[in-house]
Amino acid sequence: MDGDERYSRQQLIPGWDQLKLDNSSVVLVGVGAIGSYVATVLVSSGIGKLSIIDFDTIEVSNLNRQLLFKDEDVGKSKSETAVQRLKEINPIIEIDFYHKKMEDVSVTVYEQANVIVACLDTFIGRRWINSMAIRVKKPLVMGGMFAFLGNAQVIIPYETACFECQPLVPDEELAQACTPFGKERKKERKEIDAEPPLPAVATLSSIIGGIMAQEALKLILELGDKLENYLFYDGLHNATTILELRKSKECPTCGEMYKLEQIEFVALPTETVKELRMRLMLTYGLEKPDLMVRGKLLEVEALLEDALNSKKSVVFVLDKNLAQPIKIVLQLSE
Template sequence: MLTDEELLRYSRQILLQQVDIDGQLKLKNSRALIVGLGGLGSPVALYLAAAGVGELHVADFDSVDVTNLQRQIIHDSANVGESKVDSAMRRLRLLNPHIKLVAHRSALDADSLAEAVSAVDVVLDCCDNFGTREAVNRACVAARKPLVSGAAIRLEGQLSVFDPRQPASPCYHCLYGHGSDEELTCSEAGVIGPLVGLVGSLQALEALKLLAGFGEPLVGRLLLIDAVTTRFRELRVKRDPACSVCGAGHE
């Protein structure tokens, strides 16, 4: 049940027929894993906490650096040198004391990642390196948990949802394969702050749709964002039957 305080706190989204009381209860009883508390993970964590997702599992092994503050809005100057998990959890508790927070302060290896993914209803990939993205994808395919994946670098962003519960859904590996040998990070290539805020906000929206059960998630679709021209493009993405992660014989 929702308390009177929760009914008041979430009243504006409860007014939406797509959410209503039933949807808000689903959010309250849901668990989400956020992998990475940087530029993407900041708005994801803030919006999911504010929306009343009952249990947020937050994972990041890094600490706050002054160069993060231009875009990682969950942290502030007083948190420099502190664990990103501790910094984020403090802010999230102030934002919404009704939710439960679960911390993962160390890098997740194969076993701990599998356990972390199995414990939640949806996973949000907010990290900044291909190896972690691949590992998260494999864990989600194995546990049959939906994955909301976002990325942003320079002035370009991408977003998609991979849902192994749907037979026709591709996985992250179907789309990106083995990645690129010339993988760049924001510290090398740069990124504009509002772009990661935009992508992260869309990730949070997709997660809320999956958890509350409304709308049409971005399954089988890749959203491309060009921040220079403020243009959005959508590409259809099909499952690869020969994919080494989700293809026949690998499930």
């Protein structure tokens, strides 16, 4: 078959298992500069299935680095156009696409992946995909870039530090750009969605995309050492730094307490739902959480003693920054 010759050179690599790769699938979130490169590598290498999620359309300013796209593609869907180009590169790969926001893609899509690769340029987006990867217990490879600087991270749920565990992002303001230079771009959180354009060049997206694709292949093929677990790359000085991040027991996404669903909160019966919500926002860095008990949303102005009919309740905290709700055990003090 065609594949035998197509993949013959990589099969010379000790430990390379083409059949294993052929039986694996990757979900790629974001097919911009880094994502284009990751997709090209995975499809050329013979990944069994690739699912691409991106709701964006192609702009002229993308063409300097988003190497899957041509001049004639301006205005078209990134995910759909990427699939067409990738099929030209390797027609035997199963590739599908979702021209929608990752939050609107069914959880079953993420569940079916062997590895999730996320090439996102917002902190909120990274946070969301991290919680989804933890939820479906799939390895997550993430990366980003800023001018000649880049980073890549590998997260193995419940095994390595996740995005929320790491001390590199102490708060939203430091990390808005998802780059080591968040501080320079300090802004109000509300403005995150309207990011000014980031400086970007194809050399960096190829390097970071190459590292990310390589980590994804290594995870699938169980080859070598996985990245432990955060890599900074400085292209101007050819410097690479690897940081081993610590997994946090208190992490709201993957921590032990969360896993055991035993996050205990104590509140006064005379506190309002709004006051409790404010505390949760500060504790977990949430946007505007809704609190739900037994399937019912709590009225924000209500007193806790009226809203809850028992001294101890399981409260679900839903927020757009979370792919799954946080469960807390709320104890009303005497």
